[in-house]
Ligand SMILES: [Zn+2]
């Protein structure tokens with residue numbers, strides 16, 4: 001017994017050391033990641049900068065026209081930029097994906113399916129039931145929350161300032177938003193996998209072991225606020241961002257959430273393999289970028305799979321499931 005207690009005492013500092021070590025590594029990687037992103041935006045973006053400068057005057061003029069049109073009623077601009085534009089993009093993209101999922105049209109899209117044989121076609125009854133939660137989360141949670149944030153965003157910095165952000169500032173903001181989103185999403189998501197919270201809250205989202213695009217919004221309302229909304233809105237609040245940056249970031253966040261759930265590894269879009277694997281296996285790949293999963297070792301199983309080999313940006317039209325096929329199934 002004595003020996004056991006002794007080894008318990010030794011175990012504890014070891015565990016603390018491990019946690020502290022992993023926190024230091026996290027801070028180091030996130031810090032250097034941020035520096036790299038800044039360096040990247042300074043060097044590689046020269047061409048884009050020139051394009052931005054050329055079109056900058058046009059954008060500035062359009063923005064000033066909008067400001068004078070909505071003078072005294074700027075809140076309308078806020079609603080358009082933070083709710084209508086992101087929602088329109090979300091539903092246009094998901095509309096196309098839903099056609100693919102329900103009607104299996106166009107035919108070629110099934111070649112890009114990650115979990116072969118799943119949702120071919122999708123269970124329309126299950127989809128209809130899920131749609132109620134999705135619309136509830138969007139209309140009854142997201143919209144009021146974004147409206148509620150309006151005075152806070154205005155206090156943090158004038159979102160309607162006449163000068164549009166410069167290209168470099170815009171890129172830096174996007175990098176910061178992405179990192180904040182990664183940290184908050186990873187830890188809130190891991191917390192939701194605690195057995196008690198999982199059973200009461202997160203299980204709903206995992207009913208779909210082979211997700212489709214709209215399932216990004218199929219969550220318990222508490223999860224929707226804590227894991228979907230807060231990690232995304234916190235960046236612009238902290239940075240006191242311009243309305244144009246907020247609109248682009250919200251739209252990007254919705255499109256990326258859709259891609260990561262869509263179930264197809266499509267060309268010229270970010271790879272959804274990582275989050276798809278999370279839905280398949282539950283206890284792997286909690287983050288968005290995967291940086292924190294690497295640091296905490298929550299992607300070790302994933303790294304041994306074909307899905308990991310396929311987890312890359314597809315730059316051609318040959319599906320990765322064909323260029324990196326599964327090993328042949330063993331016959332009994
Ligand atoms: Zn998910």
Ligand SMILES: [Zn+2]
Pocket residue numbers: 189193202206278282
């Ligand atoms: Zn989960």
